[in-house]
Amino acid sequence: MSSGLCLRVLRGSGSAPAASSGSWSRFLSRSGARRGLSGSNSGTMNVFNREMKKRQKNWAGSLQDGQQYDYLRDEVGSRVADRVYDIARTFPLALDLGGGKGHIAEHLSQEVVERLFLTDGSEETLQRRKSEIPTRCVLADEEFLPFKENTFDLVVSSLSLHWINDLPGALKQIHQVLKPDGVFIGAMVGGETLYELRCSLQLAETEREGGFSPHVSPYTAVTDLGNLLGRAGFTMLTVDIDEVQVHYPGIIEVMTDLQGMGESNCAWNRRSLLHRDTILAAAAIYKEMYGSEDGSVPATFEILYMIGWKPHESQAKPAKRGSATASFGDLSKISQPTNSNKS
Template sequence: MRGLSRPVLRAGWCGRLWAPPRRALAASPPSPPAATSGALSPFDRRLKRKQKNWAALQAEPAKCDYLREEVGGRIADRVFDITRTFPLALDVGSGRGYIAQHLTKETVEKLVQVDVAENALKNAVETEIPTVKVVADEEFLPFKENTFDLVVSSLSLHWVNDLPKAFKEIHHVLKPDGVFIGAMFGGDTLYELRCSLQLAELEREGGFSPHVSPFTAVADLGHLLSRAGFNTLTVDTDEIQVNYPGLFEVMEDLQGMGESNCSWNRKPLLHRETMLAAAAIYREMYGNSDGSVPATFQIYYMIGWKYHESQAKPAQRGSATVSFGDLAKIEGLISRGKK
């Protein structure tokens, strides 16, 4: 568990990247493809674009970016762990460049930043790496096959309607022996807020509706990445806990992050009495001794490689020359020898 406190408040080389128009996305600043509500399309992508654009236009957009910058730094650390230079990289759902600001041009020589919100790209943090900014949807990447040496993504893919398709798109644009490194919110994210709102609605209104979007389970990630064609997979989880003055500050910062709920089945309005009750329940059930309240963000980190014949391969089944039973006997002999 990691802890954070709420803070006080060149394009010449990109022409060869584009794919033929096999994708559904237009080339001009687009809206995400229209979707209808339902189990296969839980999110209103047009609303999510509006939310992210609104957040990027605030007077101090960096005020609420502390979580994104923290996770972006951890993604960059995983990039640095791979001892190679990546000539061309792609940041899917880049926002204002939360990963790029932690990278160096010695590690990534050129970078393409993709986001559905054009205002986030316009207000991106400057970096020493030459970059190109592209407005596009994560589910419809408009690039040629085998283009990028590295693809990264931080806290964006939890809003896509078709996560398996998004993983396949990423795999498609990676070169053989290219690597995908990503992070997304996990199922226990904001459980304190979720429980407080549900209990308050049950008490005041006799029922409840979802106010926190659904998240992917960690057990599904490895399967989805494998189905998309990735191998040598690594999936791990972490939790970041941020302390806030109260429930209203939690929701204010979520809005400032562009993380307001955009589920089709969301409730459009919360009554004042319900909100006050939820704030009291939040403080009573989860409050810290100093009067603040915690908000937990569960993060899934994933690494997957695109197959290349030079990669190490697992040994054939049945080729082992030593059994686990023999290993146990060796440990016993070593223990007796020490005595």
């Protein structure tokens, strides 16, 4: 079941070491070498340019007024935090995967998470973190986790996994670094996100240039997410979807905010140049097809939420097949009152 949120933009234009506030670790060398658990394999599709995504996030993190672009990350981060609070336990050590500025951590208290490791591939973003929990920042690629197995009681992630090339491998690594009976709670962009922008650009390019190329990243379908979590080894799965709709003055503001979020397309097959005539045509199509009465245009983000547990003997297990003591046919007899009850 999905719920909706409407935001309106008003601008016109083993054990781990003890975490301590302000501490840093670096797991990416300048040459690009990576260390840690690897869930990748030679058959993985290389869809995204991860180096370009890191540059985009570094640029966005360096903006002096970058907080004005954090509205979506803050909203989704608060919803992930709500799901953490729904679990009635305290987590001694947690990992925020691709946490950036700490959009989840700022909504958590030390009563729920005692210590936190915050990872991201962008150093500029990590330097602007927001957290009252004792936090250790780790500069690391989400595709190569530099942690030992069975380390964390909780792993959270918000709006980062949709840029990973090997999502099945990343989920397996998350499963590995969790302790038994540990839980993973994540959120990622998926489904038909930004379909308004995608359709407008495709129609405009087809009209002006005789064909179109992808300008919006491909996204994971919600129907695939449960299978991916199950294949990674998670149990007691929960997958749901939220729809967040943000209203902008026009298409230029949509694209400007995506750039300010560090969410510009980084697929290898993207087209780096958009002609001015194409942009103007796309803006007109956007307003004509999706515009509101007040002149604004919507951008829809489908947010996929997932919860999965690492198996443990203490967890409830489904009954064995054939162990039932009653059939569905008996239920109708049980539910219907007898003649004596009627009298």
